[in-house]
Amino acid sequence: MSDPGATPTVLVGVDLGLPHFDAELEELGLLAQTAGMHPVARIVCKRRAPDAALFVGSGKADEIRQLALAHGAVEVLFDQSLSPAQQRNLERHLEMPVNDRTLLILEIFAQRARSHEGKLQVELARLQYLSTRLVRRWSHLERQTGGAGVRGGPGEKQIELDRRMIGDSIKRTKERLQKVKRQRQTQRRQRERRDAFNISLVGYTNAGKSTLFNALVKARAYAADQLFATLDTTTRQLYLADESSAGGGAGRSVSLSDTVGFIRDLPHGLVNAFQATLQEAVDADLLLHVVDGANPGYPEQIAEVQRVLHEIGADTIPQLLVFNKLDAMDESRRPVRLEDSYELDGVDTPRIFVSARQGEGMQNLRRWLAQRVAARDITDSNEVFSTQNHEVAP
Ligand SMILES: Nc1nc2c(ncn2[C@@H]2O[C@H](COP(=O)(O)OP(=O)(O)OP(=O)(O)O)[C@@H](O)[C@H]2O)c(=O)[nH]1
Numbered sequence: 484m485s486d487p488g489a490t491p492t493v494l495v496g497v498d499l500g501l502p503h504f505d506a507e508l509e510e511l512g513l514l515a516q517t518a519g520m521h522p523v524a525r526i527v528c529k530r531r532a533p534d535a536a537l538f539v540g541s542g543k544a545d546e547i548r549q550l551a552l553a554h555g556a557v558e559v560l561f562d563q564s565l566s567p568a569q570q571r572n573l574e575r576h577l578e579m580p581v582n583d584r585t586l587l588i589l590e591i592f593a594q595r596a597r598s599h600e601g602k603l604q605v606e607l608a609r610l611q612y613l614s615t616r617l618v619r620r621w622s623h624l625e626r627q628t629g630g631a632g633v634r635g636g637p638g639e640k641q642i643e644l645d646r647r648m649i650g651d652s653i654k655r656t657k658e659r660l661q662k663v664k665r666q667r668q669t670q671r672r673q674r675e676r677r678d679a680f681n682i683s684l685v686g687y688t689n690a691g692k693s694t695l696f697n698a699l700v701k702a703r704a705y706a707a708d709q710l711f712a713t714l715d716t717t718t719r720q721l722y723l724a725d726e727s728s729a730g731g732g733a734g735r736s737v738s739l740s741d742t743v744g745f746i747r748d749l750p751h752g753l754v755n756a757f758q759a760t761l762q763e764a765v766d767a768d769l770l771l772h773v774v775d776g777a778n779p780g781y782p783e784q785i786a787e788v789q790r791v792l793h794e795i796g797a798d799t800i801p802q803l804l805v806f807n808k809l810d811a812m813d814e815s816r817r818p819v820r821l822e823d824s825y826e827l828d829g830v831d832t833p834r835i836f837v838s839a840r841q842g843e844g845m846q847n848l849r850r851w852l853a854q855r856v857a858a859r860d861i862t863d864s865n866e867v868f869s870t871q872n873h874e875v876a877p
């Protein structure tokens with residue numbers, strides 16, 4: 484699937500004994516392809532702690548260089564975050580550009596952002612990333628120029644100017660972002676109706692949220708085997724037919740939002756920047772937490788999504804777990820029942836298995852949603868009723 488113009492790249496993973504270490508470098512490979520690189524070789528090693536200068540030992544660094552040359556790679560990509568110094572030293576040692584997962588994610592977000600707000604958010608995150616790198620580079624320069632008590636070396640003026648320029652850009656971008664945010668909030672308030680029921684799709688990147696969204700609302704949101712195919716939130720009306728024979732089903736529309744995918748170790752600037760995008764999720768009445776049930780690493784991915792939901796204050800919203808990609812599950816791992824419950828952070832959470840792509844289980848999902856929305860409508864009218872009673876009673 485990688486195009487001929489893609490940059491040949493070596494992927495490097497360093498096992499520091501952390502639980503989510505990905506020995507196959509599967510996710511890094513997908514990220515690399517999404518960013519327009521072509522992974523031509525992979526290498527992993529084990530270390531108790533990163534080397535301060537090169538992250539890996541110098542013997543390993545030589546090995547990486549040999550591997551890169553043998554496969555015609557022109558760039559090296561680390562799965563772990565490199566400090567600015569490690570990155571610089573590695574580039575010198577390997578004589579080619581070296582990047583890490585953080586930069587890769589920033590790159591992809593920059594390529595994918597479509598809306599005005601999304602672009603501003605990415606711009607802000609990049610400036611912040613850049614400013615930490617530059618500051619460290621500056622202090623390195625300052626040490627060289629301003630040694631032995633001499634203040635004001637030749638580069639200092641330029642450094643001061645650059646620093647001020649980046650600081651100004653950050654400030655300006657933040658102000659523009661603030662303005663766009665206010666506009667969006669006003670729009671949302673206008674959209675909100677008292678009886679609206681909002682459902683948000685959340686889940687790890689590539690779980691199949693957009694595919695499920697499309698299958699449910701027959702829209703055409705961009706779904707692709709890439710990470711972060713979706714960056715902006717899309718909202719559509721979803722009509723839920725009255726499913727129950729007694730007429731207790733929904734028979735009404737709810738709004739359904741497709742959101743950005745989650746990923747572990749999202750660069751810090753992006754976590755903050757994308758809270759606005761995830762705001763839809765915070766405002767929802769129900770979260771459809773979509774899981775790639777065919778990925779053996781799904782428990783880690785669920786945990787990561789839960790962590791972010793907690794961070795943005797969406798962890799108390801009721802959830803339905805949608806285990807997707809039923810068609811791709813090993814025969815031996817296929818569930819006997821397509822509807823059960825799953826213990827999520829100690830809470831018994833309803834779970835439904837579907838194949839958004841092939842349609843299996845989708846009718847079941849629609850029925851579940853219709854019943855859930857109907858139940859909420861009944862509770863709501865009871866609440867109105869009891870409030871009225873309350874007003875009269877005393
Ligand atoms: N086999 C199988 N593949 C699926 C299914 N649903 C989605 N996919 C594939 O999984 C990949 C990711 O799907 P998307 O719908 O883009 O996933 P997403 O969660 O929206 O991803 P991001 O927007 O990148 O966070 C695509 O290649 C889909 O075709 C399914 O039920 N079965």
Ligand SMILES: [Mg+2]
Binds near residue numbers: 713
């Ligand atoms: Mg998507």
